[in-house]
Amino acid sequence: MRGLELFELFTGLVDDVGVVERVERTEVGRELRISSRYTGLTSGESVAVNGACLTVRTSGPGWFVVAAVVTTLGRTTIGDWDAGRRVNLERAMRLGDRLGGHLVQGHVDGVGKLIDFERIAESENWWLHIELPDDVEKYTVYKGSISIEGISLTVAKLERNRCTIAIIPHTVEATNLHSLKAGDPVNLEADLIAKYVEKMMRGEASENSLTVEDLVQQGF
Numbered sequence: 001m002r003g004l005e006l007f008e009l010f011t012g013l014v015d016d017v018g019v020v021e022r023v024e025r026t027e028v029g030r031e032l033r034i035s036s037r038y039t040g041l042t043s044g045e046s047v048a049v050n051g052a053c054l055t056v057r058t059s060g061p062g063w064f065v066v067a068a069v070v071t072t073l074g075r076t077t078i079g080d081w082d083a084g085r086r087v088n089l090e091r092a093m094r095l096g097d098r099l100g101g102h103l104v105q106g107h108v109d110g111v112g113k114l115i116d117f118e119r120i121a122e123s124e125n126w127w128l129h130i131e132l133p134d135d136v137e138k139y140t141v142y143k144g145s146i147s148i149e150g151i152s153l154t155v156a157k158l159e160r161n162r163c164t165i166a167i168i169p170h171t172v173e174a175t176n177l178h179s180l181k182a183g184d185p186v187n188l189e190a191d192l193i194a195k196y197v198e199k200m201m202r203g204e205a206s207e208n209s210l211t212v213e214d215l216v217q218q219g220f
Helices: 002-007 070-075 169-174 192-202 212-217
Strands: 016-025 029-035 046-049 052-060 063-069 086-091 110-119 126-131 145-148 151-154 157-159 162-167 185-189
Touching (some): 029 070, 110 162, 145 162, 151 162
Antiparallel strands (some): 016 029, 016 086, 029 063, 046 052, 052 063, 110 126, 126 162, 145 151, 145 185, 157 162
16 A cells, blocks of 8 residues: 555665666656665565665566656756666665664755765764755754765764764765765755654644545555
């Protein structure tokens, strides 16, 4: 049932780095074939690709195909992807899974820009500097959580719309961060809890709130 996808979550812990093998334009957006180590993917399953929740259309040994509609292309970096691009992957959580990162929906809130990715002096760690759009900056706090390219990270420093994060060697090795360069756009998802807090403080119903009728129409 399609309605179940509304409640799928991720942790922001990347479990594979795939490569875009093929990109094809369609009448409603783009279709991408991605190579990965995943096995047993099924049609209709959700996978976070660089932080964007996409639905598997078909799959086979070492590959799967997903589609991104025009709305998704307008809110993410997917419209700029070409064959050969390395992408962070994470399968949706299963009931009972350990939450090792933070709650991530796979709903990209905005596209930021990588300012710099530099080695910390006399250390094996790195500083990741990101420029945040207003729609993400307002939910970002010092020592709070943020998803960058689908990676669950903690804010180490925040100056207006510039966010700095400390990156350990494991994260560099297990993600696509080392393939990015200054100026590259990156998918961002703000902390889910911050959005709920804002709604409660306003005391207003969100224009995106679902009604019972909405759920029935989506087959839940």
